[in-house]
Amino acid sequence: MKKYFFLISSIFLFFSCDDNSKHENITVKDITELNAAIAKSAPGDEIVMANGDWKDVKIKFVGYGNEQKPITLRAETPGKVLITGSSNLKLSGEYLIVDGLHFTNGSSPSEAVIDFGISQDSVANHCKVTNSVILDFNKSQRNETDLWVLFKGRHNELDHCYIAGKSNRGPTVRIDLAGNNSIKNYHKITNNYFGPRPPKGGPSAETIQLGNSFTSMAPSYTLVANNFFDHCNGEVEVISSKTNFNEFRNNVFYKSEGSLVTRHGNYCIIDGNVFIGDENSEQIGGIRLIGTGHWVTNNYFYNLNGKTFRSPLAVMNGIPKSPLNRYLQVTDVVVANNSWVNCVSPWQFGVGTNVDQKDILPASEIRSARPIRTIVANNLIYNDKGDNQPIIALDSIDGINFESNIINNQGVIFNTVKGLTQKDFSMSVAEGDVLMPEKSLSDFTQYKGFEFDQIKFDLFGNSRAKNNLVGAVIGTPVNKKDMMDVSQYGPAWFNSKSINDITSKTHTANSVAELTKAVLAANNGDTIVLSGTQYILSSSLKINKTLTITASNIATKAIIKYTGTSKTAAFEMNPKGKLTLKGIQLIGEKEQYAFASLSENMSSLYNLTVIDSEILDFDFVLKAYKLSFSEYITFKSTLIKNCTNGIEMSEETDDRGEYNAENIFIDNCHFENVSKNVIDYYRGGYDESTVGGNLIVTNSTFTNCGAKEEDGVLLNTYGIINVKLADNKFVNNPVKIVARLWGAKNNTHYNNEITNSGEIIVQENLPLKLMY
């Protein structure tokens, strides 16, 4: 017997040695050498890209390795090979590995930065991109669409990469399933760090999209596991699963303003994920379910405050016999052994019901099909502070079977359901923010539904065979790394923290020359103190970094007089410009703008905060051009006076769900003699996947404004989902309407004093253009 074994081993060894001897290891210094090396590459070869800046390179990595001997394309030193300019990477063939590249300071000339295919027929199989970075690799405007990683073919991997900063249209990562060679793909997206993606202000900004509605019948079997999603705020869906049999396991969604959504396709597994929220944000969601046969198990939800579409658990209503691109009914879904801790209204059912809009929407838009054959069992809800409404049923929940769920609501009474037991129990830390219930809960009998015996482990991989508990966690992690330890995600060589590290420096400017110089010289995060009293500024200050400009004495203010040409802005907001102005009296000459975005090439967003200041005598206070986008516009304790136009954010008139700013906050301001567009904020198009923007106007006064307002509305908020007008005074504004709010959405108003200024009206349903 031994003899045979030896012989067989020898044969394997022999082949193995023979093959290894052929490996090549070629260092290439430019694209020509790289192309040549790729052209003659053979299984086992390693092509090494020399350190340096590889600018404007279109790499086609085509080759056929094999399972034992892949062909590798790697950086000489991981992270020291920068792919910049107009560059991209396409893979085609089998068993290829790309390792250690850093895409930065550029953008793709094609539909993707990294593409696992070069045509419909020539795709990659068994290929892997690992240990690489794609950072801010944005096309010049947000309406130019691309993907940063486009999967085609089968059995490809994205692994230990860091990807952040996408601002333009298009999911960060997409799985393409058109064509039989891309179905049953078994792709793996694992151990990546998906860094911050700013909100786009409209749809098509998912972090991962798996297929699309047209291929939603395809069997996909993509695995998304062990990734960290950090502030992935692009749109309402962080992950949009649009095909069948995908698996989402052990990912961390950290303060990401969106949800994991089973948008199309069916039979997905969502197991062992952690969702961490923030008590100050209502934008951070959990899991939203549409369709059939999903299993949602062992997930942990903490501190989530999202509502309806962004609920910790949102189970939607479908459209009866839904069109392919709309909402399939929820059927045969299992939600079992999950935990919700300190979430507000964690369970929301019938989300999206719009039966009351049946007179204004076509029948094919009415989500009246309630969940059926759906089981919610063995889950745990714990609230430090009792919740008045832990369960929100927006429609009848007669098709949902609740079994053996448990809640500690600190005795606060609520409208409960059969199958949810109220109990006084304690929680203890299992790891970080992940809490587990006291062991005595193991007396609580769990429901054993069809195939529930397959829920064998908890969130941490602990066996449920003994001492089983309801909820996601039955014990502390034993052989598992802390999921919140970010060092395990992305490339080891790349420190995601470093890019956000800001060592703030203060500059002093006593003259306009010094101010202009300081703005140029300042680093990200610096502050410029205006020590003089008056600055005559004759040309725009370009703001393209995080910068604070403040009077040395806020109370007395520094004066900036802008004398530039008409239709230019005192402060020109460039991509990534984040300006805070404090204690400034900014004075124009009627023809200019105080602040404006670029009129084109706004490849990334800008922010603007104005505090304790005065804005006087401008054509526009803030002029946002089409395709510009701001996450935060804040005016606080500021006087705005004698301007023709106010805050103008209404250029996205294509009615495709886009808008110019995510948040506009006005507090304790005084608007006086602003002739029109005092606040003009617009979002057009009926599309529930954009759930912004947000306008909060509080403690402010508006006097003698709107005299030239053509439509007679002082504050125009058409199509904005979240609007709050509270504690304001409107005095002597010659308009018919102060504001026309959208009753069906989250629009509120209270404590406003209105004198000789028309009225605030609430219109339940807006006439909207359907987007599909």
Add this chain to the structure above:
Amino acid sequence: MKKYFFLISSIFLFFSCDDNSKHENITVKDITELNAAIAKSAPGDEIVMANGDWKDVKIKFVGYGNEQKPITLRAETPGKVLITGSSNLKLSGEYLIVDGLHFTNGSSPSEAVIDFGISQDSVANHCKVTNSVILDFNKSQRNETDLWVLFKGRHNELDHCYIAGKSNRGPTVRIDLAGNNSIKNYHKITNNYFGPRPPKGGPSAETIQLGNSFTSMAPSYTLVANNFFDHCNGEVEVISSKTNFNEFRNNVFYKSEGSLVTRHGNYCIIDGNVFIGDENSEQIGGIRLIGTGHWVTNNYFYNLNGKTFRSPLAVMNGIPKSPLNRYLQVTDVVVANNSWVNCVSPWQFGVGTNVDQKDILPASEIRSARPIRTIVANNLIYNDKGDNQPIIALDSIDGINFESNIINNQGVIFNTVKGLTQKDFSMSVAEGDVLMPEKSLSDFTQYKGFEFDQIKFDLFGNSRAKNNLVGAVIGTPVNKKDMMDVSQYGPAWFNSKSINDITSKTHTANSVAELTKAVLAANNGDTIVLSGTQYILSSSLKINKTLTITASNIATKAIIKYTGTSKTAAFEMNPKGKLTLKGIQLIGEKEQYAFASLSENMSSLYNLTVIDSEILDFDFVLKAYKLSFSEYITFKSTLIKNCTNGIEMSEETDDRGEYNAENIFIDNCHFENVSKNVIDYYRGGYDESTVGGNLIVTNSTFTNCGAKEEDGVLLNTYGIINVKLADNKFVNNPVKIVARLWGAKNNTHYNNEITNSGEIIVQENLPLKLMY
């Protein structure tokens, strides 16, 4: 080594013996004993139902066998246990076998005759019904819905059964996928003989339906293999696949008036099936494709003349973003290595396109989405007689990739496509009607598409590794039984031929008493010769069998005077009544009907043929009541005179696609002084799944008819799909319109002489009520 083997064998033997010793073998004589036996059954038990008539039994076979030791419920002698009356069988549990039962002379009181489940949660798994018969087990009216075999659960089988004669609403066999316990079912339907199913005259009469549109996203994996479908004419779909990953292998579709249709769901395999047509029928179809990812390989089509929906190969247009219950676009479909021999226009693409109806139908009904990413390759077409139009493209075929197909069209020129080569080659018999091309065709290079290497075998299981040929067949069958040998299908004990064997006998009737007696006494298929000259019939003759009544001398005719009460029929057509009348002068007294169906409980169809006769002085010539159905109504060389109403087939006014007769043929007849409803034939409701009825009126004259016609139309054919009016004369009929034909459908008229009788008009589109 040997020692070990012996030891292991012994252990198995030991266990095996131990278990066998516990088996029970219990014979039961009635339902009480049966229930008791089931209640105490254990793995390995055999419950034997004693031979005899088991009337009104509701059997709940609940038990848990295991793979090695199932629990069996079997007939003492296969076929000698008759299940009759109001009876059904439900199974629940695991590893149960039902063997040798014969369901006849009754109907199910529930939704199914055999049900693999007793409730949503209690279903059967790994259970089998074998060697059994369900024959004519119809509910009393065709609108009462049931199924004869309803699959639930997983891994169940229907095997070697004979099933025929279903007339009522509902598929013969249905797979139910609602609920997670019924998905991924891997059911097997194998080696069955599906005997004749008559047309139902409306939808919902499939022989096998796999799921429904609501569960069309479910993974099913049902196998339908090695079955014989003999004249399964229920409706336009013999098999309606409505879920994913089903497989249809090596079935024979013998002169079945319908198609194998991938109606909903995707990724089905249709491999190695044989479709045999009949040059006299345009109703017999092949494969109709809707949806994504189907593979159609190694199928053989012979002598098929079906058109559009019933084409030998029908590739449909879809509805863009189709609703769940309508038509998904065809994408990613492969049609490779199939053969069409002597078929008329075998390939039809863009079937169902109705773009020209966009003004009269809602957008959600317009099938404008053409097939994309679809490959038609390595197929063979052979015609003994050249076909003018072997390919019909009803819309652009720019999304279909034709590669390496071959045709011998005997030199007849046609509008061809790239990728179809015309070649002169011969065919030889591989087996029966299955022909194969000459070996020299192996020089013709085949297309190698993605995963085409998986097409490893031909229709007969011959390896394609060497000497491969285009088309379905590369050699004669080697180790395979002749697919056309029906002895391999259904139970060995049941001879399907015997039920259709008719030993015709002739009776002679000289008086009305003898006639009445003969009608009662006659067996199926007998003939009654009227040797007298006149018969005064005072009450209806009930016709419930196949019967011919003929004058002894056709030329001189026998007279039957009907003196029964008003609104009764001289001949009352009962279920299964198939009457042929020859040489009869049938005379009424104005108030009665010559022929009528039962007014209720028409559990099966009737047929009527009248030749060389005269029908005089009746209220109705033929009165068809609601829910009655006839496959053939034929009047030939017959005078119809002085009747208030003619042939009245218009009771199905629910507009659900139902109608009262499949075929009405009128040839060489004379209609004179028929006041209204001369021919009144109606089908309401927009539904392309009913492609009947059929009206052919030729060589006939209509004189002085329609005087009391309220709507002014002589021949009313509203909603009838196939109408032909040719070589008729219409003289002095006081109507505005002879007929209003439906231009968009198969309605034609020619060579009609119309004198003083209005006109024939053609209306392109009818206003129709949408059914869904």
